[in-house]
Amino acid sequence: MLSVVPSPVVVRAPSKVNLHLGVGELRADGYHELTTVFQALSLTDEVELSPSSSLTVKVSGEGADEVPTGRTNLVWQAAVRLGHLAGRAPLVEITLRKGIPVAGGMAGGSADAAAALIGLNELWDLGLTRDELATHAAELGSDVPFALHGGTALGRGRGEKLLPVLSRNTFHWVLALAKGGLSTPAVFKELDRLREAGSPPRLGEPQDLLQALASGDPHLLAPLLGNDLQAAALSLKPELRRTLRAGVEAGALAGIVSGSGPTCAFLCTDADTALAVSAELSGAGVCRLVRTATGPVPGARVISGP
Ligand code: C5P
The missing domain is CATH 3.30.230.10 (Ribosomal Protein S5; domain 2)
Structure with missing residues (x-):
């Protein structure tokens, strides 16, 4: 058989x-x-x-x-x-x-x-x-x-x-991958520590961001991106500040640490800009590897x- x-x-x-x-x-x-x-x-x-x-x-x-x-x-x-x-x-x-x-x-x-x-x-x-x-x-x-x-x-x-x-349109992202990773529990713990030591700013509710997503306009969305874990990720990996700055200087609308990091995500106007930003970031020596992506x-x- x-x-x-x-x-x-x-x-x-x-x-x-x-x-x-x-x-x-x-x-x-x-x-x-x-x-x-x-x-x-x-x-x-x-x-x-x-x-x-x-x-x-x-x-x-x-x-x-x-x-x-x-x-x-x-x-x-x-x-x-x-x-x-x-x-x-x-x-x-x-x-x-x-x-x-x-x-x-x-x-x-x-x-x-x-x-x-x-x-x-x-x-x-x-x-x-x-x-x-x-x-x-x-x-x-x-x-x-x-x-x-x-x-x-x-x-x-x-x-x-x-x-x-509801998210209208496709958004264009550049992702800067860092040397080494960050442990998610360690980043949450660092945020607890920062909050015990002082009062780092906290995000409010995301209503405006949800409206920007529905509009499909990356220029409206960019200034509303926010991550409470970013302060903790930057505290554990201060070199990410340079990466975030470099992406915006290269032409991204905004840059944030993705989740608990250390990847930095840059929102761009369109696919061409994302390519240009990724080329610039690759040459800037501020990260290990650069990728472009779209979402959702x-x-x-x-x-x-x-
Ligand atoms: O759910 P997951 O196993 O991916 O979470 C990993 C760790 O990240 C948790 O053990 C916890 O330390 C932290 N975490 C948290 N709050 C969340 C999600 C994750 O503190 N909402």
């Missing part, structure tokens, strides 16, 4: 930038209450899943050496979780092709986790709905539900409670399957 080798499932998942990241109080569970506006960007990871005799994780691409391949990787946890749910051993080989910077504040690990949930649902034919997958996503990490959702969304709670946001883009989705 011929044995048929099932073809792998390949899922693409987006990175994100927080257009607005308002950090509230530290909760009893160790998380901070957030009000955030996420936008999914075209800088993506691809995750390939194939049946195997054991659970393995392989990584290639951007920052592959720094990605754990054992049980601390969220894709491993996603496989164990869905395997348990389906009553089957998680015998799958998961290959991560990284385009999203590792520990860069762009939710690369969360993108992979979202991709793994979508991919395993397909590979194992589990028939879970998007809402059911979102519940598992939230258990895996605060940013995983948004990586499933994609587009532009308002996030509350830990960032896992999402509402879609869809959440994690199968791009090829059995």
Whole structure:
């Protein structure tokens, strides 16, 4: 009898930038209450899943050496979780092709986790709905539900409670990837420390930013971008100030630290300006690598399957 080798499932998942990241109080569970506006960007990871005799994780691409391949990787946890749910051993080989910077504040690990949930649902034919997958996503990490959702969304709670946001047009971004990463818990801790020592400014509610998104005008959006974690990221990596300055001097409308950093995200008027800014930043010696991206883009989705 011929044995048929099932073809792998390949899922693409987006990175994100927080257009607005308002950090509230530290909760009893160790998380901070957030009000955030996420936008999914075209800088993506691809995750390939194939049946195997054991659970393995392989990584290639951007920052592959720094990605754990054992049980601390969220894709491993996603496989164990869905395997348990389906009553089957998680015998799958998961290959991560990284385009999203590792520990860069762009939710690369969360993108992979979202991709793994979508991919395993397909590979194992589990028939879970998007809402059911979102519940598992939230258990895996605060940013995983948004990586499933994609587009532009308002996030509350830990960032896992999402509402879609109307965003007209495509926005053009330049991303400056830093040398080395920043640990998200360390950046939140640094913000707590700064708040104990003084009172760094806090963002208000993002109503004006939501209106700017609906207008689709990057000139209206640029001055409203804001991130409460930026002061903490700059405190831990002061060299990011130079990067932020250089992007704006190169012609970007505005620059912010993406999430907990250290990636800096620059909003540009159009695709041509983004290319010019990226060329200038590449030559300025203020970052490790420069990428252009557009947003919003869809959440994690199968791009090829059995
Ligand atoms: O949810 P996730 O595991 O990605 O969060 C990583 C860490 O980031 C948390 O353990 C916490 O220290 C910090 N965090 C936070 N408040 C949030 C999200 C994350 O303090 N809303």
